[in-house]
Amino acid sequence: MRRMSWFNVTSLTFGLAFLYLPMLLLIIYSFNESRLVTVWAGFSTKWYGELFQNEAFLDAALVTLKVGFFSATVATVLGTMAAWILVRGGKFFGRTLFSGMIYAPLVMPEVITGLSLLLLFIAIGMDRGVMTIVLAHTTFSMCYVSVVVSSRLVAFDKSMEEAALDLGCTPASAFFLVTLPLIAPAVLSGWLLAFTLSLDDLVIASFAAGPSSTTLPIKIFSSVRLGVTPEINALSTIMISIVAIGVITASLVTKQAIARAKRDEQKAIQDG
Amino acid sequence: MTSTDAAAVPADFAPWENADEKPLIEFQNVTKRFGDFTAIDNLNLQIYEREFFALLGPSGCGKTTLMRMLAGFETPTEGTILLGGQDMAPIPPNKRATNMMFQSYALFPHLSVADNIAFGLKRDGIPKADIDARVDEMIRLVQLGQFAKRKPHQISGGQRQRVALARSLAKAPKLLLLDEPLGALDKKLRQETQFELMDIQEKTGTTFVIVTHDQEEAMTVASRVAVMDHGKLIQVDTPAGIYENPNSTYVADFIGDVNILEGHAAKSDAGCQITWAEGQPAINSNCGTDLSGKVHFAIRPEKITVSADKPTDKPNVLQGKVHDIAYLGNISTYHVRLSNGQIIKAQSANNRRLSRRSFTWEDDVYLSFTDTAGVVLAE
Numbered sequence: 111m112r113r114m115s116w117f118n119v120t121s122l123t124f125g126l127a128f129l130y131l132p133m134l135l136l137i138i139y140s141f142n143e144s145r146l147v148t149v150w151a152g153f154s155t156k157w158y159g160e161l162f163q164n165e166a167f168l169d170a171a172l173v174t175l176k177v178g179f180f181s182a183t184v185a186t187v188l189g190t191m192a193a194w195i196l197v198r199g200g201k202f203f204g205r206t207l208f209s210g211m212i213y214a215p216l217v218m219p220e221v222i223t224g225l226s227l228l229l230l231f232i233a234i235g236m237d238r239g240v241m242t243i244v245l246a247h248t249t250f251s252m253c254y255v256s257v258v259v260s261s262r263l264v265a266f267d268k269s270m271e272e273a274a275l276d277l278g279c280t281p282a283s284a285f286f287l288v289t290l291p292l293i294a295p296a297v298l299s300g301w302l303l304a305f306t307l308s309l310d311d312l313v314i315a316s317f318a319a320g321p322s323s324t325t326l327p328i329k330i331f332s333s334v335r336l337g338v339t340p341e342i343n344a345l346s347t348i349m350i351s352i353v354a355i356g357v358i359t360a361s362l363v364t365k366q367a368i369a370r371a372k373r374d375e376q377k378a379i380q381d382g
Numbered sequence: 383m384t385s386t387d388a389a390a391v392p393a394d395f396a397p398w399e400n401a402d403e404k405p406l407i408e409f410q411n412v413t414k415r416f417g418d419f420t421a422i423d424n425l426n427l428q429i430y431e432r433e434f435f436a437l438l439g440p441s442g443c444g445k446t447t448l449m450r451m452l453a454g455f456e457t458p459t460e461g462t463i464l465l466g467g468q469d470m471a472p473i474p475p476n477k478r479a480t481n482m483m484f485q486s487y488a489l490f491p492h493l494s495v496a497d498n499i500a501f502g503l504k505r506d507g508i509p510k511a512d513i514d515a516r517v518d519e520m521i522r523l524v525q526l527g528q529f530a531k532r533k534p535h536q537i538s539g540g541q542r543q544r545v546a547l548a549r550s551l552a553k554a555p556k557l558l559l560l561d562e563p564l565g566a567l568d569k570k571l572r573q574e575t576q577f578e579l580m581d582i583q584e585k586t587g588t589t590f591v592i593v594t595h596d597q598e599e600a601m602t603v604a605s606r607v608a609v610m611d612h613g614k615l616i617q618v619d620t621p622a623g624i625y626e627n628p629n630s631t632y633v634a635d636f637i638g639d640v641n642i643l644e645g646h647a648a649k650s651d652a653g654c655q656i657t658w659a660e661g662q663p664a665i666n667s668n669c670g671t672d673l674s675g676k677v678h679f680a681i682r683p684e685k686i687t688v689s690a691d692k693p694t695d696k697p698n699v700l701q702g703k704v705h706d707i708a709y710l711g712n713i714s715t716y717h718v719r720l721s722n723g724q725i726i727k728a729q730s731a732n733n734r735r736l737s738r739r740s741f742t743w744e745d746d747v748y749l750s751f752t753d754t755a756g757v758v759l760a761e
């Protein structure tokens with residue numbers, strides 16, 4: 111491999127430092143013996159122990175996971191359907207308007223999305239709780255799913271769906287037997303994206319959350335206002351690890367799939 | 383086994399000549415436009431049951447579009463398509479008794495070869511044992527036994543083509559649409575598969591519509607051939623009809639090898655005479671219809687005899703020098719230059735060994751043909 115020039119090395123170092131130094135500090139201080147966040151007093155894992163005693167945090171974590179799971183699932187179903195209509199629906203009346211409306215939430219300020227949802231929930235007399243957060247998160251994450259899925263559908267050879275129809279599938283069974291298995295990786299990454307978005311959303315969640323249902327970001331944010339505690343550092347470190355493991359696994363899986371496809375192709379060529 | 387020694391259908395099979403016969407497929411003034419591009423241009427066509435109908439034409443002339451309209455993936459912009467007398471427009475692809483083999487194969491990449499072939503059968507709710515038996519039969523037919531468990535990306539291009547063919551055959555549909563089914567196969571396998579197709583056709587009575595770029599293939603398998611250009615049918619006829627009586631220089635030129643001479647026709651006692659070049663004798667031919675004025679005279683190379691001595695019994699004799707010889711094994715094509723510079727191709731069978739061949743470069747030769755050997759065409 112070619113050696114990198116000093117310029118490239120410096121920009122890489124600065125870039126990475128800019129991105130990861132804050133997180134690195136946070137991780138280091140989560141192992142700090144002292145309660146004072148800014149004074150290093152030796153290595154300890156006691157804050158992790160205390161964290162798991164803290165019911166408020168555990169409850170919030172549970173709510174967050176629940177909300178993430180359900181909103182990601184609903185968003186994936188709706189987002190995939192929207193992508194399907196946009197890519198395969200042909201020219202129908204109002205198509206341009208529809209596609210614009212699907213993608214608008216991507217650039218809509220979160221505060222506005224949150225506020226309008228809050229107004230809606232009040233208007234229809236819905237008690238705020240886990241349910242309302244799930245609905246709110248579904249609303250804003252489904253457009254991300256539909257972007258991911260439609261980019262896969264565009265590249266998808268349409269004649270495979272036609273072949274399925276030709277062989278006697280109804281449009282619905284052609285979708286489930288042929289299209290869905292083939293776009294599954296995109297649907298899965300859409301789900302993961304929606305899940306992560308829900309996991310770290312603060313703004314919209316704080317509009318939609320009720321007193322009985324606090325998500326982790328809301329909990330962290332409100333406790334930080336009373337002062338940063340090592341417990342929060344520990345909690346954040348755990349979240350960073352989960353996300354990192356997720357990202358690394360995803361990329362390993364992709365790499366393996368590519369390697370397997372290459373091997374198969376090699377095999378096919380050898381067999382002639 | 384040569385590709386011309388068997389006919390797909392009995393010699394007396396000619397439903398298109400019978401006015402009482404109802405066509406299976408009927409295109410009535412069908413036009414298909416993509417935006418302002420006309421892919422199919424006011425086309426009328428009847429295809430009869432049990433036919434083996436071949437579509438020939440240059441790339442982009444609308445062959446696949448025609449097939450896709452039959453399968454139900456495209457709707458005509460204008461006109462109607464009838465199948466068994468019924469208007470097909472409102473019937474979706476999955477409700478049509480047709481199966482199509484796609485030019486791009488369109489195999490399902492997540493299913494094995496066997497599951498690809500079984501796909502259509504499973505949709506019909508056939509008992510599993512019957513499906514398995516049918517799939518085995520199809521796999522044997524296309525000689526893919528050892529690849530049954532492979533995925534499409536684990537087999538070669540020719541093997542994929544055979545999977546696609548097997549998948550479309552599996553349901554034994556009433557109408558089979560094959561879009562270049564054999565293009566990726568080597569010559570031997572292609573001929574074997576051609577005979578298999580003809581065999582299937584004979585046994586099941588399926589109607590075949592097949593697109594091919596290989597005119598020999600069209601000649602071998604087809605009961606009728608349609609030559610297309612720019613979304614129009616130029617000629618629809620039996621293989622022999624297309625070859626011997628092309629209706630235009632386009633068809634004559636497209637199918638097989640041909641010499642085309644431009645000239646002026648005038649009636650004579652025994653047909654007509656075509657004057658075509660200064661210093662060359664006029665060509666005697668029977669003009670069929672009353673053509674006159676500017677015409678084209680088309681004659682196939684194998685209809686022209688090459689000889690060293692001047693023949694006395696032929697109505698048409700031209701003189702020239704051998705310019706080039708293309709040795710093709712069983713036959714040789716002589717390119718003979720006439721005194722006016724015109725090159726005429728003539729073919730003769732090599733029934734002698736090469737060393738004893740009669741002519742060589744720059745030999746003076748005579749070209750002769752009868753008055754029925756060529757056709758006179760308006761354009």
Ligand SMILES: Nc1ncnc2c1ncn2[C@@H]1O[C@H](COP(=O)(O)OP(=O)(O)OP(=O)(O)O)[C@@H](O)[C@H]1O
Nearest residue numbers: 416419421439440441442443444445446447448485
């Ligand atoms: N969906 C489409 N949109 C626009 N133009 C199209 C579409 N499908 C086909 N065409 C055009 O219609 C014409 C006929 O296409 P078609 O696929 O029928 O050609 P073909 O005769 O099958 O050619 P080939 O022998 O190369 O397969 C082409 O010029 C093609 O570009």
Ligand SMILES: [Mg+2]
Nearest residue numbers: 445446485561
């Ligand atoms: Mg085509």
